[in-house]
Amino acid sequence: MNTTFSNHPSQDLATFAAELSFAQIPAPVLRRAEDLMLDWLGSVLAAKSARPVRSIQRFAEMMGPAQGPSEVLISRRTTSPVFAALVNAAASHYVEQDDVHNGSVFHPAAVVFAPALATAQALGASGAQLLTAVVAGYEVGIRVGEFLGRSHYRTFHTTATAGTLAAAAAVGRLLDLSPAQMLHAFGSAGTQSAGVWEFLRDAADSKQLHCAHAAASGLMSAYLAKDGFTGAARVLEGAQGLGVGMSTDADASRLADGLGSRWTLAETSFKYHASCRHTHPAADALLQVMTKNKLAAGDIARVVTHVHQGAIDVLGRVVVPATVHQGKFSMGTVLGLIAVHGRAGLTEFDRDFVAAPVAEFRDKVVMELDSEVDTAYPARWIGKVTVNTADGRQFAGRVDEPKGDPGNTLSRAEIEDKMQRLTQYGEGASAEEAKALCERIWRLADAPQVGRWLG
């Protein structure tokens, strides 16, 4: 891993983002960027009718132009880039099925794709230009998230804060900003960086606003920089910058870590199950046991999940879930859905989180602290289960990386399947339209123009 050493790491990062070329990006990274883009589309279309997303859509319709070069995917209307970015970003994170970069605890898709797509459509950019911009956005946003660190995440929602810079980098690359202009865009984006976790206490709608704000503010920062508007050169690492103001363990060496050799986009995980991620390793291990041994839910008498302490802390409170959301934090419910349906997706949760066969299975599941699993966490999320059948057999299941992580990533067929399910769940597009979107994305690198995607 190469590391750039300078006394101005955010300038190194801005220069990298401004100068990134399609030819320079390894093919596997480009393919993964396409995978993540399709995965993002599913999340957006799943949120078509979500109340908070609709509120932001109505605001955009009230305040923005009624037509324009950029597409609002959930309404199929067009408007100016900033409003398309605002609404599409608001939809990105709603069903919580979008991607995540573990090390930075940052959800890049939610803040990168919406402003990049809106800008690419406005500029008549090619698919290769859009992909290059998206990679720039991921590489910048993830490194800013790593820079801001764990202390930042205690109060601030990193997707919201690092998100403004990720969006600025992606849009800035499309606008062909010079390195100096890109640094100005970072300055303007950083000084609009915002978003605190306090909303969790009230289950308020802020998460959607955070993504919308990051996308729109970052886009604005890049457009302003193109027009000569200046920003702080060290908005991240300076003495009155974000690191000092919003973190106690900010690490400027992370900003330029491995630029050009380490592709953080390829470290990004897909979310496979629609549940709390702490349930995923055990869910995958149970599925492995059931598939390998051709077991049905009714064959199983007991499941012991061998977990890390964090799973017990987060999941231990929910025994019988009262809401779908609580169901996603119930290990027994998640494993029950896996056992009965072979999956724990949004549809299964909505329909069956307390259905009789699922509830019956739920009561057969226990969690036990496992020292190997606990020691490996959080670097590795090991899944271990012991399954006892009604006829007296015992099986051990184990996965070393949960489904969706880079070492156990989704195949294109699985990504298409997840996207189709999300789209149908939200009634965001027909199956035929979703299929056409898949084909469009798989051919994106060769598209002379990004064009309009729906409607």
Next chain:
Amino acid sequence: MNTTFSNHPSQDLATFAAELSFAQIPAPVLRRAEDLMLDWLGSVLAAKSARPVRSIQRFAEMMGPAQGPSEVLISRRTTSPVFAALVNAAASHYVEQDDVHNGSVFHPAAVVFAPALATAQALGASGAQLLTAVVAGYEVGIRVGEFLGRSHYRTFHTTATAGTLAAAAAVGRLLDLSPAQMLHAFGSAGTQSAGVWEFLRDAADSKQLHCAHAAASGLMSAYLAKDGFTGAARVLEGAQGLGVGMSTDADASRLADGLGSRWTLAETSFKYHASCRHTHPAADALLQVMTKNKLAAGDIARVVTHVHQGAIDVLGRVVVPATVHQGKFSMGTVLGLIAVHGRAGLTEFDRDFVAAPVAEFRDKVVMELDSEVDTAYPARWIGKVTVNTADGRQFAGRVDEPKGDPGNTLSRAEIEDKMQRLTQYGEGASAEEAKALCERIWRLADAPQVGRWLG
């Protein structure tokens, strides 16, 4: 001073803002609100051609509707409320002649008037409704600034951060938000609260972006709340709120301090001279001596300014100013302009900051630390000078509050004069138009509709 005691002070503040009525506001506070509004108009029109403001104007024209109910004062075009608020707010702070609340170190006009005017125009609101909204914005923003405290100001630009809530309160009052909706608007505004000082190091354009961002984000938060979008109930004082994230001395008791009895709007100061505020007390004291004793610049051989330590710290570095901006931090230059022209306005600085008679006077001025002045600071900014004439006389001048502070405020004639000068400086309106604006503002409380103000 009444203080509301509850365990949810931001709810008290939101309830106050939502329920504030025109009838409840004392007449002197309303008159001061009109004064501040006219003063703000001068600042906006002075910035008509400023490069960073023009950049934000072009962004608004590219992204926003080409027509709408709200007026962009510097371009005389119309657009939707959010873009009119964005551009007018960007212009508010550029010439640094807008008002300031000393205790909160917060510039309320810059973030309150632009979104309030844009929304009032869109709703067809009356002058009384606009004034009520403006008072709500000042009362909320100043208290949020006081809540965030001194530690916040070290890294964050309070006008930017508290500004989102000030804007949300003003717009929310116009939208007739319920107390619960107003609290949601605060939650959405607070979680978009942003803006750090790092840009000062590069003299970057962020100050204009800060005002624009606060105005637009606050406006959006209020409109979303009206549509049912929810926010954190304790975004300010909660365990993962702004106080914890962006301050080490946040004081929740300030949020509801004296609601309904203490009118912080009336504590707001006008900026009279176009220089660093540390020069103002001495400038006023010199003017007093010269007026009273009918002295001309050429009569004076020496001026000793008796100052607080902070003035020496900030002003001591500039002896011979190289730029207009440095001139504003040169005590001798400021007093030279006062002595030669009787004022130190934007025009005088631009034209004469190194002109021969000003430079000659500059070299006659010294600063000396004064224990009485230093002890009184920062609660009181006392101005003391000793003036020696060429013919051997000596005069002492003293002002206990600099011109523009609440105890030594500007008359309406002085406010009109300042506004006319600012407008002519920026060529933002003709003298006749500026006069008509003055008359409009002085009659605003009786206007059935706010209407369009220019063009």
